[in-house]
Amino acid sequence: MQALDAIDRNIIRMLRLDARISSTKLAEAVGLSPSACLRRIHLMEKGGVIRGYTALVGLGDETSAIAVIINITLERQTEDHLNRFEEAVRRHPEIRECYLMTGGSDYFLRVEVETPGDFERIHKEILAKLPGVLRIHSSFSIRNVLAVAPKRR
Numbered sequence: 001m002q003a004l005d006a007i008d009r010n011i012i013r014m015l016r017l018d019a020r021i022s023s024t025k026l027a028e029a030v031g032l033s034p035s036a037c038l039r040r041i042h043l044m045e046k047g048g049v050i051r052g053y054t055a056l057v058g059l060g061d062e063t064s065a066i067a068v069i070i071n072i073t074l075e076r077q078t079e080d081h082l083n084r085f086e087e088a089v090r091r092h093p094e095i096r097e098c099y100l101m102t103g104g105s106d107y108f109l110r111v112e113v114e115t116p117g118d119f120e121r122i123h124k125e126i127l128a129k130l131p132g133v134l135r136i137h138s139s140f141s142i143r144n145v146l147a148v149a150p151k152r153r
Contacts, residue, residue, distance in 0.1 A: 004044075004049065007030055007031070007032065007040065008040060008044060008049075010029075010030045011026065011030050011037065011040060011041060011044070012044070012049070012050070014026055014029055014030065015041075015050070015053075019053045019054075023037060023038055064114060065112040065113070065114065066112065066113050066114070066115075066116075066119075066140055066141060067110060067111075067112055067140075067141040067144065068110070068111045068112070068113060068119050068138055068139070068140055068141070069108070069109075069110055069138070069139045069141065070108070070109040070110070070111065070127065070136060070137070070138045070139075071101075071104070071105035071107070071108060071109075071135075071136075071137040071138075072085075072105060072106055072107040072108075072109060072127075072130070072133055072135070072136055072137075073104075073105045073106055073133075073134045073135040073136075073137075074106045074107075074132045074133060074134055075132050075133070075134045076132065077106060081131075081132045082100070082106075084131045084132060085106075085107070085130060085131055085132050085133075086098070086100075088130050088131055089107075089109070089130065092126050094111055094122050094126060095109050095110075095111055095126070096110045096111055096112055097109065097110040098110075105135075105137065109127075116140070119138070119140075123136070123138070
């Protein structure tokens with residue numbers, strides 16, 4: 001993949017705001033024909049710049065959701081251990097976010113639950129069974145002070 005130019009970056013920006021934007025509207029917004037715009041998107045997908053599309057799913061009444069922040073420490077930090085852990089995490093939609101970290105733990109995860117009992121199930125059935133986990137440290141949020149939501153047009 002060649003270096004991204006201003007049009008590619010604009011396409012990415014628009015897709016981040018709304019990945020379901022029609023190709024016609026996207027092309028118009030970035031100043032290209034629909035076919036040229038789609039060609040650039042396909043090149044960015046093939047080159048790994050665009051790695052996929054996802055849906056942001058809420059639990060319904062977001063005010064009742066409890067965010068649980070989880071720090072995971074692995075037994076070993078080899079490439080194989082990291083890859084196996086990350087592959088396993090991707091199979092569980094209950095895990096909303098996962099970051100490889102520096103510092104005291106290897107990964108930072110976020111899940112949302114309705115009750116502490118829901119988290120107990122996730123802990124037993126998912127987190128404790130992830131490959132290579134040495135330590136799990138979980139913290140329950142009290143309330144969300146600042147949330148950044150995607151802009152709606």
